[in-house]
Amino acid sequence: MKIVVLVKQVPDSGADRNLRSDDNTVDRASASNVINEMDEYAIEEALRLQEAHGGEVVILTVGPDRATESIRKALSMGPDSAVHVVDDALHGSCAVATSKVLAAAIAQQGADLVICGAESTDGRVQVLPHMIAERLGIAALTGARKLTVDGTSLTIERQTDEGYEVVTASTPALVSVWDTINDPRYPSFKGIMAAKKKPLQTLSLGDLGIAAGEVGFDGATSTVVEHSKRPPRQAGNKIDAGDDGGSKLVEYLASEKFV
């Protein structure tokens, strides 16, 4: 089984993040960039499947040059190789266009199974998995908290607002995972050294048969009109609990008409 894991480099969600004032895109140059956290769970899940069933694990990233750091980090966890789609024309791409590029690269790889994080911490858009599956005409099992593979048949469990549901499909398919699915491993020293020598193939849009005008700002299906910093919340009244902290809390609730 060939498993392709989608990995996105994102600005660290624990640090200050900004949009650029010149072109309204995510400011990646001044941010500290990391692997989208949810993608580490996707990598872990792929490695566990490989350990149980054999096969190959390939990392796939669409992103600027500097995403190479995140790709090497992903490889240090254990995957066999990586594909990096990098092209200046991609800058400014919307989700619809990005899904086109990812779908083309997945198709070229001939993946049996695609695993990705349920969402990225920068966009939090959550639409890519179904967009890709729609383009490839394969099943999408999204939001998995548990994945079982038996030959070509896949079963996931996913959380719903009411409880959970169990969903099945056959390969080829795409599975997106939440952070409840496993505990990702830390790269070992050996893994970090090995990652430096693992094959990393770089592809341009041309290699995927996609024209520059279909992506980036030219091909964007939505645009940012303007953006601004939200004024930070102001701290209000802070009291010491003393002996009657609970009563004071309720007094406040009453003054705001919550009780």
Next chain:
Amino acid sequence: MAEVLVVVEASQGVAKKVTLEMLTLARTLGDVSAVVLGGSAAALADKLGEFGASKIYAAEGEDLDGYLVAGKATVLAALIQRVSPAAVLLASSQEGKEIAGRVAVKLDNGLLTDVVALDADGVGTQVVFAGSTIVKSKVSKGLPIVTVRPNSLTPTPAPATPSVEQVEVALTDKDKLAKVVERKVEAKGARPELAEASIVVSGGRGVGSADNFKLVEELADLLGGAVGASRAAVDSGFYPHQFQVGQTGKTVSPQLYVALGISGAIQHRAGMQTSKTIIAVNKDAEAPIFELADFGVVGDLFKVVPQAAEEIRKRK
């Protein structure tokens, strides 16, 4: 007036609050038609009419209910092509976003997700990066397909008597690849749903154990609110994941958010920053949660919360 489609989100035969919010929003944009994908439209008709739907498109059947969203997207895309609406609104839920994503690809159309406001020109407002940045954006290719974040506006009734049109469900094998074999409903009692609740009481690592979460639940019930949890509380097994608030959990925007034993890490704030009023109880006076709390109590939650509960009971 132009027709605006609202894709109905319902739970166990009842329209969710976000559906009523979308109907209210849609009325500012045009003539409102509700689209029911799966389930039963008849059970929902009264409520949809009460909030201003003048028409209901009903697409029903096992082919939609028994599979994940692909078929619903096929039906919606066909409907959009047939009626050429001025805009399409869906809920910013997992399912709403998934349907929107597929429809956008099918129609090669842009989409906006997680909007909290949408004006008549189709410009949507989004709050991103842990609530730090406000973005205004619009669809530049095709019609506005927009997912609306729950609790973004107050739903108001505007009674109409909707006509119901059955919509043909013509699917292919590609729409039936992901089959739902089991749906498990876990009893959650009478509490409102987290994303839609107007009051949320959340507990963090400071709550200390699963058993102690009863304290959080008690306060939530007294206030008629939902229960939330920080990731540290979820990871420690104190409370189930579906109640996690934050960057990798639910985004909530209630009238009142009460944080008990939560430090206020940026990833937690990402999910509750836009709450109207925030109250925090934390024994560490330096905890960052106090930076955004309208009212903060520095103290031991195990003393403060039972006392507050007692006081509320007295007042009732």
